Amino acid sequence: xxxxxxxxxxxxxxxxxxxxxxxxxxxxxxxxxxxxxxxxxxxxxxxxxxxxxxxxxxxxxxxxxxxxxxxxxxxxxxxxxxxxxxxxxxxxxxxxxxxxxxxxxxxxxxxxxxxxxxxxxxxxxxxxxxxxxxxxxxxxxxxxxxxxxxxxxxxxxxxxxxxxxxxxxxxxxxxxxxxxxxxxxxxxxxxxxxxxxxxxxxxxxxxxxxxxxxxxxxxxxxxxxxxxxxxxxxxxxxxxxxxxxxxxxxxxxxxxxxxxxxxxxxxxxxxxxxxxxxxxxxxxxxxxxxxxxxxxxxxxxxxxxxxxxxxxxxxxxxxxxxxxxxxxxxxxxxxxxxxxxxxxxxxxxxxxxxxxxxxxxxxxxxxxxxxxxxxxxxxxxxxxxxxxxxxxxxxxxxxxxxxxx
Ligand code: GLY
Numbered sequence: 554x555x556x557x558x559x560x561x562x563x564x565x566x567x568x569x570x571x572x573x574x575x576x577x578x579x580x581x582x583x584x585x586x587x588x589x590x591x592x593x594x595x596x597x598x599x600x601x602x603x604x605x606x607x608x609x610x611x612x613x614x615x616x617x618x619x620x621x622x623x624x625x626x627x628x629x630x631x632x633x634x635x636x637x638x639x640x641x642x643x644x645x646x647x648x649x650x651x652x653x654x655x656x657x658x659x660x661x662x663x664x665x666x667x668x669x670x671x672x673x674x675x676x677x678x679x680x681x682x683x684x685x686x687x688x689x690x691x692x693x694x695x696x697x698x699x700x701x702x703x704x705x706x707x708x709x710x711x712x713x714x715x716x717x718x719x720x721x722x723x724x725x726x727x728x729x730x731x732x733x734x735x736x737x738x739x740x741x742x743x744x745x746x747x748x749x750x751x752x753x754x755x756x757x758x759x760x761x762x763x764x765x766x767x768x769x770x771x772x773x774x775x776x777x778x779x780x781x782x783x784x785x786x787x788x789x790x791x792x793x794x795x796x797x798x799x800x801x802x803x804x805x806x807x808x809x810x811x812x813x814x815x816x817x818x819x820x821x822x823x824x825x826x827x828x829x830x831x832x833x834x835x836x837x838x839x840x841x842x843x844x845x846x847x848x849x850x851x852x853x854x855x856x857x858x859x860x861x862x863x864x865x866x867x868x869x870x871x872x873x874x875x876x877x878x879x880x881x882x883x884x885x886x887x888x889x890x891x892x893x894x895x896x897x898x899x900x901x902x903x904x905x906x907x908x909x910x911x912x913x914x915x916x917x918x919x920x921x922x923x924x925x926x927x928x929x930x931x932x933x934x935x936x937x938x939x940x941x942x943x944x945x946x947x948x949x950x951x952x953x954x955x956x957x958x
Pocket of ligand 1: 807
């Protein structure tokens with residue numbers, strides 16, 4: 554009797570283990586398929602996008618204008634690096650040499666920006682384009698020179714009194730020395746420059762900027778302000794505000810996404826536990842927010858007034874997704890599983906017809922439904938080049954982290 558109960562229990566346990574093995578296997582296989590189909594789709598869409606810009610050399614695609622035409626930008630735009638960066642990711646997945654040639658061609662458009670010291674966005678511009686070229690094609694002198702020059706241009710915007718690099722060169726809104734949360738993203742170029750050149754000043758600037766932002770940009774609930782402006786003579790805070798969000802005290806979704814990604818990246822580069830803790834707290838704010846929809850693609854602002862009828866911001870969803878996958882590397886299993894479950898929900902949603910455009914539509918961008926600058930009445934419910942970029946990056950990260958196990 555006793556033995557037969559034991560036998561039944563062990564049979565039950567074995568069948569449970571086997572069934573969870575098969576459930577996992579099927580789930581894994583299907584995410585493989587989701588990602589494979591998404592990259593096939595991306596390759597076709599971006600071939601079409603490449604054709605569209607062949608007639609306007611020197612310009613790069615960014616979005617769709619209100620009149621329905623393709624929004625093209627000059628290499629000096631903050632978004633110029635995302636299109637070549639997406640081509641690098643498609644090349645990374647497909648290994649297609651024609652895509653690599655296109656990626657090289659459009660990356661070379663940004664060469665002219667290597668000494669651009671008029672914007673903090675030089676990190677986005679050069680690191681998404683030339684940074685991916687460096688990573689995928691190996692070291693070459695020209696790429697090294699362009700990335701190091703860009704890092705020097707960014708470092709020249711550092712003010713030791715404030716402890717930050719200045720984001721915008723602008724007297725707009727009365728700001729003397731505006732620093733935006735987005736600026737955390739540009740520190741990756743400085744950390745690359747430190748590792749390649751051995752010049753510790755690049756690292757010191759990046760760390761100081763991250764420390765100052767950690768101190769001044771965040772609220773008690775770990776949401777962040779968009780803009781903190783400083784007095785450049787004294788380093789005192791002048792004002793804390795929004796520019797692209799709903800209100801000064803609201804939580805602009807993409808701002809939260811930049812903070813999460815930025816501090817996760819800075820933890821990777823420095824192993825400073827304060828950055829990891831902040832990233833985990835930002836993740837918790839985002840994931841457990843009462844206004845986070847079921848599919849985990851946030852509204853453009855977590856405090857938008859017309860939720861649940863507010864616009865979604867797919868770009869914020871894609872950035873959060875990519876950041877959570879990386880953050881899962883640095884935490885205990887339960888927490889990692891939670892981040893990866895959210896990321897999987899996001900990837901499945903983004904890859905569905907709700908957000909992925911049909912081939913040949915959407916001016917050949919991959920994703921629909923992003924919001925660039927709603928208070929400025931610009932880029933509302935449109936595709937954005939950086940939404941596509943972080944989506945492709947997130948899929949590669951998910952594949953490398955989860956599916957290769
Ligand atoms: N300033 C970059 C953004 O719109 O997120």
